[in-house]
Amino acid sequence: MTTRRTFIQAAATAVPASLAAFRMANASAATSLDLHAVVIDTDHAAARTFGRRLGAYGTSVLSLREGDVTVLWLNEIRGAWAEKPAAIAGLTTPAALFCFEQLAFSHGLRVVFHAEHIVLPEGRVEHQLQRGGSIPDFSAEDLARSGQRWPTRLADAVSGRAKPRGRRPGPSLAALQPAMPEGATLLTSWIIAPA
């Protein structure tokens, strides 16, 4: 039976040390987020790269296509969240984030990290951090400087992400699209975690 805590607010959970040696030097196992899985939309190369990098750190990689979360939700995430509020990260289209965020509310989870990556037709990518930017040495400019390696850089930042502190964030803006140039694709990276 759900309690209020899982309904809307989660307790702190102990994090087992499970991250591989490639972690960011200034992240410590005790304070970093324990990622249950990373969700990637396999139609996008950037997401596949992101997933491979986090997979190398030992995180489970879950795939979906074209923003349809149904199978992942029914077969993987729903069961995991029924047991405890497990953190998941993702690089997907916004639709998938929106769905998971909505589903997460009643399990005590919030979007603690949210960034948007507008892939322009010519290949250049514009990055914007919406929330959760308190990752050391990490910023939108940082991603921009990484050029085409941005998914890998992003994965590193996400894997070293500290547990969120402070006020619980409200809903993200996942539902509402930013203005986009013609022919651009919007990807979003995110972390849903207990908060």
Add this chain to the structure above:
Amino acid sequence: MATPPNVSSADFNRAIAAWKQTVGADWVFTAPEDVALYRDAYSPYWGEPEERVASGAVAPSTVEQVQAVVRTANQYKIPLYAISTGRNLAYGGSAPVYSGSVVLDLKRMNRVLEVNERNAYALVEPGVNYFDLYEHITKAGLDVWIDPPDPGWGSVIGNALDGGGGWTASPFRDHFGAHCGMEVVLANGEIVRTGMGALPNSKSWQHNRWGFGPWVDGLFRQGNYGVVTKMGFHLMPRPECMQTLTVRAPRDEDLIPLVDTLNLVENQHVVNGSTSLGGGQPGAGGPAGPAGWSVTMPIYGPEKVVRAQAEYVKEKFAKIAGSTFTEGELIRTPLDAAALARVRKTSFGIPDLSTFGLLGRNAANPSPPGGHVDFSPILPRTGEAVLEFMRLYREKLPELSENGALRILGPVFMTNWDRTMVALLMFPIGRDPQMNGRMRNAFRKWVELCAERGWGEYRAPAVFQDDVAKVYSYNNHALRRFRETIKDAVDPNGILSPGRYGVWPKHLRKS
């Protein structure tokens, strides 16, 4: 001249004068011989002091007249009782529930406003009876059917508002369920149009029934919140043919899979006709034979579809060991003269009065040709419930029929309304007050016995509506009290059909 309760002669006279102004002197009835026409021909209190009788009657011919009549009634606080054609036999006929009410007779408002073949609907006034509508459709050569009840002389609107049903295909058999859009005159004389009719210039009034916002139409079903002056109905495009299938099974236990299978094929809409359940009489299978049960299932549709559906139904029932399956004649429409002469017309959308004749009597329709009142509790739609009812009936019949002195007819198991099982009993009513009194007692006892088992009526004769309403008592009659709250708000003077289906205005409720 009788006056309505709590109305002075002076006020009544003023009202009468006002009504004569509104509708014309010819259409206000106060002479005893005229008002007598509004007696309930099947009244269980015939000739007794408690017989419900009108004090007068007014017959308007337009909506504006209805509004004016209602305003006058409101002004002088005179109870009205709206009837469409007043043919609600076995359920109260044309007499008011509240004795002394003035009957508001809408029979003159009898225009068929529209029958649209392409979108298969009709829009009618209250005085239109099933014969009228059928004639209109036939004359105009429209390829749609209506769904008449038996007999067919009643009002299309009136029957639907009383919760009546018919005999052709689902979903048209549930008359209220098949309606789409209404126009109503409220107690304050205002006109409301429901559904898409609330949108000026809408041409979808008879397309979509819901419209926008809370749906008020249901309040007028078996209700007294307003006077319905127009109503739309969805019609069925003429089906190409009809075929009736019959399955018989010998044992009482067979009834359970019989009803389960019936429910399955009906809920799948493979069988769409008005099914019936027969049997349960000892010896029905022969002098020393078992009781036996039968299910009769008409199917309407294109011929190749009906044949495929019949095959499917046969397969499903074959699972009941010992059952027999019979396919009736496949009858194509429109019916030729020969077919017309031998079929039950109502099953083909043709209104009829044969139910009053001996020839109209059959196992599915044993109504006495004379006066009677109908007792129609809803049972769960399972074989177990039917068997339970039969046991109760056999057990109690000797006592309640005074060992056969009261010739109660039935039970007939009716499945006209989808997913509903009604066990119909008929209580003959005559001219003998003593006999009628005993019938009334028996009726009331049946109401109680059935209520104890969670069975309540779907419809009731006027004089028994309070008895029946009382058993719907969940949470201290919360539903009735909710209805009363609404009644007091929309009809503060309590002038519209007080007491109909147990809903009384404040000033007439026992505190």
Add this chain to the structure above:
Amino acid sequence: MLPPNVSANDFNRAIAAWKQAVGNEWVFTSDEDVALYRDAYSPYWDEPEERKASAAVAPNSLEEVQAVVRTANQYKIPLYTISTGRNLAYGGSAPVYSGSVVLDLKRMNRVLEVNERNAYALVEPGVSYFDLFDHITKNKLDVWIDPPDPGWGSVIGNALDGGGGWTASPFRDHFGAHCGMEVVLANGEVVRTGMGALPNSKSWQHNRWGFGPWVDGLFRQGNMGIVTKMGFHLMPRPEAMQTATVQGTREQDILPLLDIMNLLENQHVVNGSTSLFGGLRPPGAQGGGALWTLQLPIYGPERVVRAQMEYAQEKFAKIPDVRFNAGELFRTPLDAATLNRVRKVSFGVPDLSTFAMLGRNPANPAPPGGHIGFSPIIPRTGESILEYLRFYRENLPTVSEGGTLRFQGPVFMTNWDRTMVAMIMFPIGRDKVMNAKMRGAFEKWVHLAADKGWAEYRAPAVFQDLCAATYSYNNHALRRFRETIKDAVDPNGILSPGRYGVWPKRLRKA
């Protein structure tokens, strides 16, 4: 934030009382908790007029609902009831009346009964289509549900908002398929409708009418009470499903095409959720190619479906040069491979794919992100379709400000029998200027459509007054009749004020 016209003292007392009733942890007052009840697709996102809750209360039982309501009545605090709060594109979980306290029924999520023999379900408001589907699957019951798209919403909530689905008639009209309700009134009393009013009745989910005036309709798109249980008729699993595709090449073909589609549907030869795509040729364009495409699914036993398909083909053959194609015949239950390639909701399987690109198709062009739906009912004739398309084409340049505003649609929806809904979707984003333009466009469309006798079957919360106002026959007589009832059954006007344009007396403009 305080509810309007409620003192801080009274609000605090109410909150304390609610905490007593449901437990401290189920009363939400902190900003971050209450923020979860914002409408994710609000057309006023982050603007002062965005409709927001002041707090939320989540009861777990009927008795708790009654206590919460009594407290609200005592302090005259407006509540706004939600089932699971997934009413996206129509207001989501946010109240119509800003400052209301959300009454969140999500915790009341029991599937009380699913009966296979009589094919019905009885559920609480927090039961989603996924939950009900799970229950049926686990218990191996051979019945289908009729999910909307997406399927994460509440079975009760969707029906009460007038929603529809995609399998067979009559199950697609969710409110129409209901049977029996339990309702908590503004005074805290519990009413059971239909056969539920008869103690010991086992027919509550058999016969919907019961005895006497039928009150259930008041709760459809209404605010006369809080529904805490609702029954639904279900469809026994159909053995097969097959969809016919019919195409016509001439503009005028839509007249006979739709007439025949209507005939087949009204005869119940075609029982699936039909769709209609097509449009006018751009002026000056050459002919050729399909202009209209109809899709007609049929569900039932295989041999019956085949017979119905043949009959349908015969009927359409009467129109010259129209192409008829009977698609693949699916046998149920579907195997895993088949399930993966079909549109799941058409087979009674709830799904979230509508949010996905793949979910996008001519029948479902809903933007994956925020949007609101403009859904007027037009008459169900080919003439009306043509009239609507011309109307749309004529007015689009102005309303879209020369194409600056990118609407999606129109899509013609026939989920509800004998009804034609022409839906346009307006993307809502983060740009306040753009959102304001979208709102302006929505309003323009409403007025233009009303002039033609077309108005909505359902509307987003912020536009409910606007849409309700178009139903103005006889000086808004229907609205005034509803107000009379509202004032009687909810004298303090605490239940979802403003829902579908029905305001309690104290909040109506004089």
